[in-house]
Amino acid sequence: MRLTALFILMFVVFSVALLGYVGFQSSIEIQRVQARDVAWEIRQLRNLNRQRGTRALAVAVQRLSNQPGRGIYYLGNPSGQMVAGNFRFIPSYILLEPGQYSFSYSPQRAFEGFELSGPDNADASEDGKRAQRKAQAVVRSLILENGFRLVVGRDIVQRRDFTIIIVRTMLLGVIGIILLAALAGVLTARRVLARIETINATSRKIMSGNMSERVPITSRDDEFDELAKGLNEMLDRIESLMQGLKEVSDNIAHDLKTPLTRLRNQAEAALREGSTDEDHRQALEKTISESDRLISTFNALLLIARVEAGAHSDGLGRVDVSRTVLDVCDLYAPAIEDAGGLLQLEVEPGIYLNSSRELLSQALVNLLENAIKYSLGSEARQPGSRTAHDGEREDDVSDPCKRSDELKRIIVRVEQDAGEVRISVCDFGPGIPAHEGERVLERFVRLEKSRTETGSGLGLALVSAVAKLHKGSLVIRNNPSAAAFKASSGPGLCAIISLPKIP
Amino acid sequence: MKILLIEDDREAANYLVQALGEAGHTAHHAADGETGFAMATGMDYDVLIVDRMLPRRDGISIIESLRAEGNTTPVLILSALGEVEDRVTGLRSGGDDYLAKPYSFSELLARIEVLARRSSPSEASTVFQVGDLCLDRLSREVTRGGKKISLQPREYRLLEYLMKYSGQVVTRTMLLENVWDYHFDPQTNVIDVHMSRLRAKIDRGHKTQLLQTIRGAGYMIRA
Numbered sequence: 001m002r003l004t005a006l007f008i009l010m011f012v013v014f015s016v017a018l019l020g021y022v023g024f025q026s027s028i029e030i031q032r033v034q035a036r037d038v039a040w041e042i043r044q045l046r047n048l049n050r051q052r053g054t055r056a057l058a059v060a061v062q063r064l065s066n067q068p069g070r071g072i073y074y075l076g077n078p079s080g081q082m083v084a085g086n087f088r089f090i091p092s093y094i095l096l097e098p099g100q101y102s103f104s105y106s107p108q109r110a111f112e113g114f115e116l117s118g119p120d121n122a123d124a125s126e127d128g129k130r131a132q133r134k135a136q137a138v139v140r141s142l143i144l145e146n147g148f149r150l151v152v153g154r155d156i157v158q159r160r161d162f163t164i165i166i167v168r169t170m171l172l173g174v175i176g177i178i179l180l181a182a183l184a185g186v187l188t189a190r191r192v193l194a195r196i197e198t199i200n201a202t203s204r205k206i207m208s209g210n211m212s213e214r215v216p217i218t219s220r221d222d223e224f225d226e227l228a229k230g231l232n233e234m235l236d237r238i239e240s241l242m243q244g245l246k247e248v249s250d251n252i253a254h255d256l257k258t259p260l261t262r263l264r265n266q267a268e269a270a271l272r273e274g275s276t277d278e279d280h281r282q283a284l285e286k287t288i289s290e291s292d293r294l295i296s297t298f299n300a301l302l303l304i305a306r307v308e309a310g311a312h313s314d315g316l317g318r319v320d321v322s323r324t325v326l327d328v329c330d331l332y333a334p335a336i337e338d339a340g341g342l343l344q345l346e347v348e349p350g351i352y353l354n355s356s357r358e359l360l361s362q363a364l365v366n367l368l369e370n371a372i373k374y375s376l377g378s379e380a381r382q383p384g385s386r387t388a389h390d391g392e393r394e395d396d397v398s399d400p401c402k403r404s405d406e407l408k409r410i411i412v413r414v415e416q417d418a419g420e421v422r423i424s425v426c427d428f429g430p431g432i433p434a435h436e437g438e439r440v441l442e443r444f445v446r447l448e449k450s451r452t453e454t455g456s457g458l459g460l461a462l463v464s465a466v467a468k469l470h471k472g473s474l475v476i477r478n479n480p481s482a483a484a485f486k487a488s489s490g491p492g493l494c495a496i497i498s499l500p501k502i503p
Numbered sequence: 504m505k506i507l508l509i510e511d512d513r514e515a516a517n518y519l520v521q522a523l524g525e526a527g528h529t530a531h532h533a534a535d536g537e538t539g540f541a542m543a544t545g546m547d548y549d550v551l552i553v554d555r556m557l558p559r560r561d562g563i564s565i566i567e568s569l570r571a572e573g574n575t576t577p578v579l580i581l582s583a584l585g586e587v588e589d590r591v592t593g594l595r596s597g598g599d600d601y602l603a604k605p606y607s608f609s610e611l612l613a614r615i616e617v618l619a620r621r622s623s624p625s626e627a628s629t630v631f632q633v634g635d636l637c638l639d640r641l642s643r644e645v646t647r648g649g650k651k652i653s654l655q656p657r658e659y660r661l662l663e664y665l666m667k668y669s670g671q672v673v674t675r676t677m678l679l680e681n682v683w684d685y686h687f688d689p690q691t692n693v694i695d696v697h698m699s700r701l702r703a704k705i706d707r708g709h710k711t712q713l714l715q716t717i718r719g720a721g722y723m724i725r726a
Contacts (some may be wrong), residue, residue, distance in 0.1 A: 288607075295605055296688060306586065330657055331683055334696040358587050362687050369690050 004185040011181050015174040023167045030162055034154045038140055041071075042152050049144050057148070058084040072137055072155060078147035087151070090141075095149045098142040102156075105135055195224045199231065211239055255297060263290050300458040307359065307465040319355040321421055321499075322347050325414050328364045336368075339376040340408055347414040351421055353499055355470060360423075363466040364412075366459035367425040367495045371410045374493070375429025411481075416501075420472070424496040426479045431491035463497065472499035504619050506530040507546070509539030509565065510554040510581065519552070522608050536560025543569060548576055550615045555582035555593065563596045570597035577618040581606070587686055609720040613672040620668060631666035634726030636705060636713055638666050647705055657682070658701050665714070665724040674721035698722055 041064065049057040058075055065073045065086035074085035076095060082088065094101050139153025198216060205213040214235060215228040269275070270283035325347055333343045407428040414423050464474040479492025506528050510516040516532045523530040531546075533539035536557040543551055543565070551569075555562040566578050580598040582589060590601045599621065600614050631638040635648045643659060645652045654662065660682050665673055675694040679685050702714045715723050 291605075296690075303586075327683065331685070331689075331693050331697075332691070334700055335691050335693045338696050356587075358686060361685060365687070365689055372691060 004182070004189040007185050008178065008182045012178055015178065019167055019170055019174060022170060023163050026166050027160070027163045034138070038152050038154060042140060042142065042150070045150060045152070046142075046144065049146070049148070054146055054148060057144075057150075061085055061150070072139055072151070072153035074149070074151040076149040076151075078149075083148070085151070090139075090151055094139065094141045094151060100138070100140050102136065102138045105137055192224075199228065202231075206235070211235075211242070252301065256294065259290050259294050259297075263287055263294075266290070297458065300462060303362075304458060304462050304465050307462065307469050316354050316356050318352055319357050319360065321351045321353050321355065321360065321423070322349045322414055324355075324357050324360050325364060325412060325423060328361050328368070329412055332365070332368050332372075336372060336376065336410060339372055341372065341376040342409050344409050344411045346411065348416060351414060351416050353421055353470070354502060355499070359466045359469070363463040363497065364423065364425070366463050367497075368410070368412075370459055370495070371425055371427040371429070371493070375410065375427035376408060418501075420498050420500045422496055422498050424494055426481070426492065426494040428479060428481075428492040431478050431493045460495070463495070467497050467499065470499040471502065472497060474498075504528045504549045504616075505547070506550050506552060506615065507533065507539070507543055507548045508552045509533045509536065509543075509557060509562065510552070511535060511557050512554075519608070519611070523612070526612055534558075536562070536565055540565045540568060543576070544572065544574065549619045551576055551578045552611075552615065553578055553580055553598070555580055555584065555589075563593065566597045577615075577621055579611070579615055579618055590686065609672070610674050610676060613674045613677060613721060616671050617668050617673070617677070620671065631663070631669065633666055633669045633724050634711060634713055636666070636724075638663060645705075647709065652704055654701075654704060657697070658704065661697060661701055662705070662724075665722065670723065670725045672717050672720045672723050677721070 045057060045060060048060055061073050061075045061084040064071060065084065072087045074087045074090045075083045076085075076090075077083050080092075080095070089105060091101075091103055094103070136156040137153050138156055139151050141149060141151040144150055202213050202215045214232045217225050217228045217232075266283045266286050270280050275283075326345070329343055329345055329347075336343045409428060411426045412424070413426070414421070416422070460474070460476070467474040475494075475496045475498065477494055477496070479494045481492070504527075506523055508516055508519055508523075508530055510519070510532070511534055513534065516534070520530040520532050531542060531548075533542050537559045539553070539557070540560060553562040553565060557565075562580060562582075566580070569576070569578075577599045578597065580593045580601045581604060582593065582601065583604045590603075593601045599618055602611060602614060629640045631640070637644075637646045639645075640663065645654055645659065645662065661678065664678065664681055676688065678694055679687075679689075698714070698716075702712075706712045706714055711726065713724050713726065715725065717723050
């Protein structure tokens, strides 16, 4: 309702301003018309005087004087006596010096002996009242060729009266409009409030826990429906995010509680009667390695959370991407060679990005570790599956005849075009099933859900988070070069981080 | 070595004091920031171990005040905050090393022993020698028994770090931080592979094995 009141107030202010403007403009217009009439009459009277003589002029002036309307006429002979006209008391300075004058006078005395003839005589009492007042006249005086003084003018009061009539008429109209506007405002406001109330009601329901509630959309297709659609889309997004969060926390619960349970079981088993010192020792060693694994899972989760929250984005600086990638490869090359593989580098030098060396290195490390684990490790032997038990690596190295050296390559590529920098890690391992392509980026997804293998299942999720921090993306697809090898154990895998160049 | 431990978790502190004692060091314990600061200024310690979050006064402020007073005792910061930025703020305040919780005792021990050594003049010398192995930091030449050993740049830096702290345990994390400047723990045993290559270059064909693996801790080079 306050909005409606404000609206009406604004309307009133504008109306009054408009009224004032119209009044002012019409008064100016009337003044202009009067001045033109006076000038015309003077011209006519002058011509008459010149062509027909003073007598005809006097007759004409007298005739004009007797016409209704508040014209002011005076014709005097050179000796100062009034010959014709309706205005007795012309101040003498006006007669002496020709020109335009404005002066006040008393209508009763000035028009004495003449008929008072306003535009509307019916309103006699008002007219009489007006006659009592001091009036204002605007006149032009001139001296004719024969020495006669001619004064023609208009009563300004007439002008004011006219303006007042216009304004009064308009005022009535405006008051009517204001009343109508107020009515319309109240009606509109009630309708708007009703629509807003439905949105409020929905949000109250959602706040009280009913997340699936949505704002109803009418068939009117107006701004409120737009708003409702926008709100509903936002709610859908929030709901899906919450759903994702719930899955993540379920996964966290599973992935942290499982090792915690193992930890607890081992400690209990060690305390059981009859166990030897050697048993105790083994149990404790297992406990330590289990807790180390827990810690690394926990660290990975924290890092992903911080990267996704953009906590690192202010720590970004100019980084030599090529150098960073080569450094990581320098760290991993010997380990890859020892696992029977070969690290092949195709790194374009001198590529810079606004990035973080630490995060970029960590992302590349995760990709390399995956490539080692799945294309060189024991998992590489099981086509179609990236989730086998964590076997020993040596026996894989011991039978190199099984596959050609070509298939033991891990290719790290850094390239750029005008818009983006691409860092890719490709292997010739078993790849992943096509329909699982997106899912591998999720947290804790190890395909086929085998959870006996080492690794937290968070590796690619971190890489994806790092890519998103750079407003880029991570794409996982089959390695196109792997198709060339028929003996290949799988389609191979390429993980490609695309990072846009942002100036 | 005299060590001051400023740590508010009693249980962790008791364990550390006992374990440091078993390792042959004397450790004192302060349970809050104010007490810790008073003890650090009152006595001459070889190493300070400072927890970052402490009651009454936080670790960073203790280190800043100590450094402002001209106290140069090496400081190891312990913290549950393991992020790179946290590490940077810790080191910028005047800390010498940063260890994220949870840590293993062997990691902590290796780090404080290296820290205590850091203030000794031997660290700045231009030639490191362990047995008949020589490393010249000016010419970047490595010889064993007078015979030149050619090393990759990374292998050189690895050996340089090990020899700088010869006779002391150096953990894999320390190598990763100081030689490669990475602050994460890789799952693959990348460091071990580098070490076995380095070992092949300096120890192969020699009777005394200088580069030793310390089980459950890391590596050590000694004659």
